[in-house]
């Protein structure tokens with residue numbers, strides 16, 4: 416898994432480009448190629464299996480906030 420890629424969203428709300436960074440960049444800063452904003456790659460627990468949902472806030476999820484709240488009633 417050492418060659419895995421981390422995907423994160425640019426924190427610039429006017430950009431929000433999906434950035435793919437190598438796993439070894441955890442805990443470091445990368446620069447968004449679209450807007451040049453520096454982005455910190457989440458790096459705690461390197462080597463451990465992490466819930467990837469934390470670093471994948473996609474546009475669909477943000478836009479469909481109401482739908483997500485509605486489906487929140489469903490218990491898993």
Ligand SMILES: [Zn+2]
Nearest residue numbers: 425430447450
């Ligand atoms: Zn950006």
